[in-house]
Amino acid sequence: MTRVRELSPYVELHRAQWRELRDSLPLPLSEDELVALRGLGEPVDLAEVADVYLPLSRLISLQVAARQRLHETTTTFLGEETNGTKVPFVIGIAGSVAVGKSTTARILRTLLARWPDHPRVDLVTTDGFLHPKAELVRRGLMHRKGFPESYDRRALLRFVTEVKSGAPEVTAPVYSHVAYDILPGERNVVRKPDILIIEGLNVLQPGPSLAVSDLFDFSIYVDAHTDHIARWYTDRFLALRSTAFANPDSHFHHFSELSDEEARTEAEHLWRTINEPNLVENILPTRPRATLVLRKDIDHSINRVRLRKL
């Protein structure tokens, strides 16, 4: 194992080194199951699940048990009964638009739920905590979607606090890419999970006071070269013309008729004016805070893993 440098809190491992840490765990996922978890344009294969995600699920599983013992220590110190109650273990997954966070989150969710010690794994995406469209318009933030100020950060913090406090049922709002808005009356319900995964662009942002990242027990940053992500964003935009944009109800339906060249120009404009500045100004600066960084090559494959060990 190579150290990044002396006295560094990180260890950086090539995939071949990280793979060894699987410790002969069997692969509990079939090809068909993986296909159902993959997002548009995400080519992750079973070899990557075995090499990258299985060791990761083993590390997290060990940390879930250790964290539980730590909570019990605090409860005992306070003179309270432990009663065997478990505090949900919270994992944050951050990274740019179009880097593949949602695929990472879904694979991890599925693998973690196959461990007997923590079968109840819930996944919530932070787009549900975007302010509704009318509020974004009122605040002049329609071109800042995904920036920290476009979210109701207090509601997100309250949501995770309630889940960690053991509330029997906590609900989160639901965002729709089709409506381009929060869906009124729809809620995601979370009922005392063993593990909660929170996935979103800016989940690792620190706050002026307590931020949601302060409640994470483990965090993952999905990383790639900015120019590569720009290409993935454009490629996905082109592919969305015949999938999501083809839906007449889609907010972006007018894009479905664009030629390749027109679509490329539009995607590059959206990338340059919204998603790249958000990545550079807000998301990338949070990378050093992540417990684990998954670094992708231009072909989307994960080739390096950086773990914070201190």
Ligand SMILES: Nc1ncnc2c1ncn2[C@@H]1O[C@H](COP(=O)(O)OP(=O)(O)O)[C@@H](O)[C@H]1O
């Ligand atoms: N305009 C859109 N219409 C429909 N689906 C979309 C649109 N933009 C993104 N998506 C989907 O939403 C999910 C999240 O995308 P994104 O926020 O870019 O994160 P990531 O690519 O890192 O998972 C992906 O599955 C993507 O395919």
Ligand SMILES: CC(C)(COP(=O)(O)O)[C@@H](O)C(=O)NCCC(=O)O
């Ligand atoms: C909905 C999003 C802000 C991502 O939300 P997240 O779940 O990461 O908080 C993003 O996918 C998005 O739609 N951005 C707007 C700019 C664009 O469409 O490229």
